[in-house]
Amino acid sequence: MTDSTASNPVAGGPGLPQQRLLVTGIPGPRSQALLARRTAAVAAGVGTTLPVFIERAGGGVLVDVDGNSLIDFGSGIAVVSVGNAAEAVVSRVQDQLARFTHTCFMVTPYDGYVEVCEALNRLTPGDHEKRSALFNSGAEAVENAVKIARAHTRRQSVVVFDHAYHGRTNLTMALTAKNMPYKHSFGPFAPEIYRAPMSYPLRDGGLDGAEAARRAIDVIDKQVGADEVACVLIEPIQGEGGFVVPAPGFLPALAQWCRDNGAVFVADEIQTGFCRTGDWFACEHEGVVPDLVTTAKGIAGGLPLAGVTGRADIMDAPHVGGLGGTYGGNPLACAAALGAIETMESLDLRERARRIGAVMTERLTEMAGRYDVIGEVRGRGAMVAVELLRAGSHEPDAAVAAAVARACHAEGLVVLTCGTYGNVLRLLPPLVMPDHLLDEGLTVLDKAFAASS
Numbered sequence: 450m451t452d453s454t455a456s457n458p459v460a461g462g463p464g465l466p467q468q469r470l471l472v473t474g475i476p477g478p479r480s481q482a483l484l485a486r487r488t489a490a491v492a493a494g495v496g497t498t499l500p501v502f503i504e505r506a507g508g509g510v511l512v513d514v515d516g517n518s519l520i521d522f523g524s525g526i527a528v529v530s531v532g533n534a535a536e537a538v539v540s541r542v543q544d545q546l547a548r549f550t551h552t553c554f555m556v557t558p559y560d561g562y563v564e565v566c567e568a569l570n571r572l573t574p575g576d577h578e579k580r581s582a583l584f585n586s587g588a589e590a591v592e593n594a595v596k597i598a599r600a601h602t603r604r605q606s607v608v609v610f611d612h613a614y615h616g617r618t619n620l621t622m623a624l625t626a627k628n629m630p631y632k633h634s635f636g637p638f639a640p641e642i643y644r645a646p647m648s649y650p651l652r653d654g655g656l657d658g659a660e661a662a663r664r665a666i667d668v669i670d671k672q673v674g675a676d677e678v679a680c681v682l683i684e685p686i687q688g689e690g691g692f693v694v695p696a697p698g699f700l701p702a703l704a705q706w707c708r709d710n711g712a713v714f715v716a717d718e719i720q721t722g723f724c725r726t727g728d729w730f731a732c733e734h735e736g737v738v739p740d741l742v743t744t745a746k747g748i749a750g751g752l753p754l755a756g757v758t759g760r761a762d763i764m765d766a767p768h769v770g771g772l773g774g775t776y777g778g779n780p781l782a783c784a785a786a787l788g789a790i791e792t793m794e795s796l797d798l799r800e801r802a803r804r805i806g807a808v809m810t811e812r813l814t815e816m817a818g819r820y821d822v823i824g825e826v827r828g829r830g831a832m833v834a835v836e837l838l839r840a841g842s843h844e845p846d847a848a849v850a851a852a853v854a855r856a857c858h859a860e861g862l863v864v865l866t867c868g869t870y871g872n873v874l875r876l877l878p879p880l881v882m883p884d885h886l887l888d889e890g891l892t893v894l895d896k897a898f899a900a901s902s
C-alpha cells in the first residue's frame with residue numbers, strides 16, 4: 450500500500466491528499482451553518498456523532514465543507530472497507546447508471562444480482578450448495594433470515610444473546626439487546642424472541658468457551674425448549690454491543706448444538722464480514738460453518754445492499770413470492786458490490802486487515818500500560834476496540850470514553866463509541882488506509898487519552 454494518491458487505486462478520486470489537516474475549529478463555520486439547517490429540517494431522533502458535513506472522501510480521509518481533512522477510523526460504521534468512492538466501485542456504478550437504474554428483480558431480472566449471489570455463495574464459509582437473496586439493509590437481511598429459518602423448521606422461537614445488535618426495525622429491535630437508544634418507547638416488540646447469556650470474557654468471570662456455551666445452552670434447553678428453536682442468531686464478534694469476542698469454542702459449541710437439535714445456526718456477519726476481521730467472514734477463524742449468513746455494511750463500498758446466504762435446502766424453503774422487496778438487490782448496489790469484491794480480492798484486503806489489526810493492537814496495548822482507564826484491548830483484524838473502566842475495577846467508564854472520542858474529533862480523528870455500557874471506543878479504519886495515517890490516528894488517540902484520563 451503506497452501513501453501517495455497518484456498511485457493509490459482506492460483514494461477516492463484524483464488529488465485527494467491522504468493527510469490530516471485542520472484549517473478551522475471542528476466543526477467549522479460552514480458545518481455549523483449546515484448544522485443549523487439540519488436541526489430545522491431533520492427529525493431530532495436521527496443522531497449525529499460528529500457534526501462536520503462531508504464534501505469528499507477517499508482512502509483514509511474525510512474532507513469537510515470547511516476544508517478540514519479528517520482521518521477516518523469509522524468507515525461510516527464498517528461500511529467503506531474498500532475506501533470511499535473506490536475506483537472499481539465508481540466505474541462499475543457509473544456504467545450501470547448509464548444503462549438502467551431499476552427494473553425490480555422480481556419483475557424482470559438482470560445479471561448483476563445473480564453475479565452478487567454467486568460471489569456470496571463462493572465467499573461465505575462452507576463448500577456445500579448455497580443460495581442467496583438480496584435486500585436493502587442489514588435489518589432487512591436479519592428479518593429475512595428469521596423468516597427463512599422459520600419456514601424451513603416450521604418452528605417459531607429465535608434465540609439471541611446479551612449485548613446483541615441486529616437492527617432497528619420491529620423484529621430486529623426485539624432481537625437487539627440494548628434499550629436506550631434502540632428500543633426505548635418503541636414497543637410492543639415481536640414475540641418468540643429469547644435471550645441467552647453471551648461469552649464475554651472480561652465480564653463473565655473468565656468462563657472458557659465450552660463453559661459459556663453450556664451456560665447458554667442450558668438457558669435454551671430449559672427456558673425455550675430445543676424442539677421449539679427455529680434459529681440461534683449470533684454476531685461472531687459483537688459490533689454495537691462492544692466488539693465482544695467470545696471465548697474460543699463458544700461459537701463451535703453453539704453451531705454443534707444447532708446441528709444436533711434441528712435448529713438453524715445464523716451468523717450475523719453484517720459488521721464482521723467482507724475482510725474486516727482478516728478473513729472473508731469472522732466465522733472462518735474457528736472453522737464454523739453457519740447454516741445462514743447475513744451480510745450488509747462492507748459488501749458494496751457504501752451503497753445500500755444486504756444479503757442472506759446459506760444452505761440451498763434452507764434458503765429454498767419459503768414459497769415462491771415469499772421473499773423479496775421493490776429495491777432489494779438494486780442494479781447500482783449490485784454493481785457496487787461487484788466492484789467492492791473485486792477491490793478486496795485484487796488488493797488482498799484480508800491481509801491488509803490483519804496488518805492494520807497488528808499495528809492497532811500493538812499501539813493500544815502499549816497505551817494500556819500507561820493509561821489505567823484502558824481495561825481491555827480486543828478485537829480481530831481491523832475491528833479493534835478498547836473497553837474503558839474505572840481504574841482497578843470492572844466498572845464501565847462511559848464518561849471517559851465520550852471525553853476521549855470528543856478529544857479525537859476536535860483533533861481531526863473520527864472514532865466511534867459502542868458497548869452496552871457506552872464505554873467502548875471502536876476503531877474501524879478503511880482497509881485501504883495508508884500506514885502513515887493509521888500511525889498518525891493512533892498518535893492522536895494517545896494524546897486524547899493523555900488529555901482525558
Ligand SMILES: *Cc1c(COP(=O)(O)O)cnc(C)c1O
Nearest residue numbers: 586587588614615616688719720
Ligand atoms: C449494523 C448492523 C445491523 C443492521 O444493519 P442496518 O443496515 O443498519 O439495518 C445488523 N446486525 C449487525 C451485526 C450490525 O452491525
